[in-house]
Amino acid sequence: MQNTLGLASQSKRSQERCGLPVKESLGSRNEVAKRNAFTLVELLVVIAIIGILVGLLLPAVQSAREAARRMQCQNNMKQLGLAMHNHMATHGAFPPGNVNYDESGNRFKTGGWQHGQNELGWTWLPMLFPFIEQPGLWQQVNICEDDRADDHTSNPCDHCEYMASNNHFGRDQLGGFISCPSAPAPVTQFTDGTYGLESLAKGCNYAASWGSGNMLSWESSETRGAFGTYYVHQDKIIKPGVGSTVAAGDRFQQRNGMKSRDFLDGLSNTIALSEIVASDVGGGSLPATDIRGVWMSPAMGASIFSTFLNPNAKEKDTLAACDDTITGINQPYMECLQVRDTADVYAASRSHHVGGVNTLMADGSVRFVSESVDNISIWQPMGTAQNSEVITIE
Template sequence: MFNGAGTRSRRAGFTLVELLVVIAIIGVLVGLLLPAVQSAREAARRMQCSNNMKQLGLALHNFHDVYKAFPMGDSPRAASDGYMYVRSHAMVSLLPFLEQSAMQDVPDVQDDWYGAAENSDIDRTVLPAAICPSATNGPLNPVALWGPAGDEIHSPSVGVPEFAAMHYAFCKGVTDAWAVDWDRADQNAAGFVLAADGRPQRGSKKGYLNGPIPASEKGMFNRALKVRFAEITDGTSNTFAMGEAAGGDAWPLCRGVNCTDPVFNGERFPANSGWLIGQPGDEDQPNVLGTNAFGCTMERLNKWPVTDSYMALGGDRASQQRDTRSSANGGLNSTSNFRSQHPGGGMFVLADGSVRFVSESIDMTIYRNSSTIAGGEIVTEF
């Protein structure tokens, strides 16, 4: 086409080659931008997770200010079958210090978490401080151990075996034993008296089997044990109080220490838990795997698949639950490892209330030493 001056006119626009080049450049820019956006989102989630852990650390300190000790890891209840059931545990004790006093008034919640879950909807009540936004299981998650495949707990209003998630775990130390220093036989014995701190008074119990738990293994939260600041002789800034405990399909469970097979009885059981759940799995539920609100450093941070929390009852339940040996020393029990959805490691709240990110490649000796309250070790770094 010619204009009036006799010169050829050209339409403005892109050629096909130019268009393809522009599309390719945009694709490259988007490819560079998306990881940055995802990284920024993860940084925000990690900050929220850290804030939640700080809130939990503050709740622990406020509890200690009132009761002159940290909450008991779990408060056991001796039953006629010889089993020491978990009556209540540390997370329930912290409810008033997490602005959840009304929930602690729910019938049975302080004496029978299982009964409270069956008779109310407290098991489905989400605790914001218990939720890490990076974790994939939550805020409500199914827990096979207490669902259709295992025991049965149903909220009365909905009839769904689903629990408000718990993405953090109280540190038991290195020990993965589920031992107590008194049982029903002690309760029935003459002179058995519980002191004000919840422990049997001196001389009123028969003593551990293969125990007590060595100081080099004991953490801040164990069965029937309340720890005071004065007992954390390794230093509050060197001692784990709680760590992350992610769940969901990315974190399947396996049975027992050093386990590597994420398939159990032909199924995968995610390491889901609920803040109300105190009980580990046991031989009464042989077909499912489970975990609870406790973790230990027997195995490395972010071990995959996650070791289950399991109480081996054996033929003599009373004896098994008095066996304080960790799995490293011949014990038959296991406690889940800490795990986190944050890349490269996980966060822990220390006994002094601070929060630190710990690399998953941390030296195992340092990692284990950091989880005990009175091992006498020198912790130089995390």
């Protein structure tokens, strides 16, 4: 037997030296196969482990991405806060929330000329363009103003959007500086002929605080916020020109917003801006007649909000232009009631962040405010500038 094994070994070595293929026994091949393959059970265990790890890591990755988006959202707000204070340094005041020189009964209305609002000026946002490195946008604002210099029966949402020579200013979204990264990009424009406005871009996620009440909050020190309507006679806007023409006066009224001395509650205790959501949260499934997120309009839910309702409130917003058939959109909550003939409209601060909203205070600081904040003792007082409340946030 030993001789046989020795001869086999010598034969194998001879074959290797001659470059001939060496035949292996069946047992040797089985041993190689066993060493280089996984069993089905082992493969399934590995797949299961990978699946568990992915399941554990994916929420953490998503959470990290949302944290980064929320930080970018806060940074956008800080830039707007810096622009507001640069505006105050230049003009002595924050910009007015919007300018209105229409009939007294229209001082709270925000529609277009077909709805009876003919004499409106600009909102707070375009007045900040020079201070947020947007000279091109500010130039378009001034081109529109030059074009309507002899026309006091118009408003920017109608006149500027219609101007083909000015690239229909108002139809396009502004860009990332006014949009929260956590919010989906809007895919529709606002168009509602019965409200007198057409083809206005959405995408605005930051709104000015109108106080703790409705569209007339600015008329009372108990409810007035950091922004409000500057209601003025048209003589301050339009002044006589040469001959039969007229020339534009001060349509912007940039000196007539809130001054630092007007914040009796203190700049650090008063909300300047907070978050809102555009009406495209359903991926564009909502109709174009919903005004939420329209940056050019001073309507509730468009570029202004009220602390009347809590952040991310599970209560309906009352708006001048919305789809009141919306149901089933709960994060953020999007049901609303449409009211156009009274000042009693309210839009809550809402966001795509879990648990609350980013909020810019009038001193330029940014806070994340929980949606469970006490409405009467904290949130509404934070929305007012002149009601002498003492706010304690633990």
